[in-house]
Amino acid sequence: MRTPARFAGLGLAAALALTGCSMGGATASETEPSSTPMGEEMTDETTTVDTVNSDGAGLRATLTALLTDHVYLAGAAINQALADGGDLEAPLTAAAVAALDENSVEVAAAVGSVYPDAEEPFLESWRSHIPLFVDYTLGKVSDDQAMVDEAVSGLEQYAVSFGELINSVVPELPAEAVQMELEMHATSLIAAIDANVAGDPEYFNLLKEAASHMPMTATALAGGIAADRNIQ
Known part of the structure; x- marks a missing residue:
């Protein structure tokens, strides 16, 4: 599984490519005052699109919130499972x-x-990828390297x-x-899980870092969907 840093660069490149963003130099619209109100942009047809309240912006915002919640809820579930000694039936x-x-249902x-x-x-x-993180955690706690390796392999196959x-x-x-994008998600969340199992306070920063990748994923997904369905 690739390193988080490499994933971050590749994921960003994919997101920018999918959503049509440019990393080039400043354009006239960047250097000259614009008469277009904030939150709106001009399309090729010279019609104004509300980039704040449009359907496309709404989809991106929804996915950003849900995918970010996914990371924090996964972290909370795993943290509680560790506190309960791996008893998944504990209240x-x-x-x-x-x-x-419930978050998975909302994303779907x-x-x-x-x-x-x-x-x-x-x-x-x-839903199928979530138990793999649980298996990884249990393998780490029980020092079962075979279980850990199987979970990592399962996450790699899931990403494909x-x-x-x-x-x-x-x-x-x-x-x-x-x-x-999914490999980046797995790699960053696994780093947080490792810290949690080890009792390392860096866990909280690593979980935050894992969550910080999700807006990029949401932008890529929303951009592709908007392009496919011609959503403004």
Whole structure:
């Protein structure tokens, strides 16, 4: 699995490419005053698009919030499971897992709001990667390297299959770019889990870092969906 730093660069490049952003020099619109109100931009057809309240902006904001919540809820569930000695049926752990699953349902619903037929396959796929983080954590706690390796392998395979699933629904999103985003998610969250298991206070910063990658992922997903469905 690649390093987080490398993923961050690749993921950003993919997000910028998918959403049509440019890293070039300043343009006339950047150096001259604009008469277009803040939060609006001019399209090629010279019509004004509200970039704050548009459907595309709403989708990006929704995915950003839900995917960021996903990381923090996963961290909370794993942290509580560790506190409960790995007992996934303990009341607090079960409640944390239920909140995480509710978040998964909401992420799938956001995708389903644009692709109704894809909502259930997306949910089934998305749910399948969460137990792999649990297995990784339990393997670390029990010093079961085989369990750890199997979980890491499962997460790598999931990233590939998830990329293919998204690409089959949204052709504008290359499978490899989606795969890299998921690998970054796995790598950064695993780093936080390792710190938590070791009792390292750096856990909190690492969890925050893992969450900070998700807006980039949300931008890439929302940009691809908007391009596919011509959403402004």
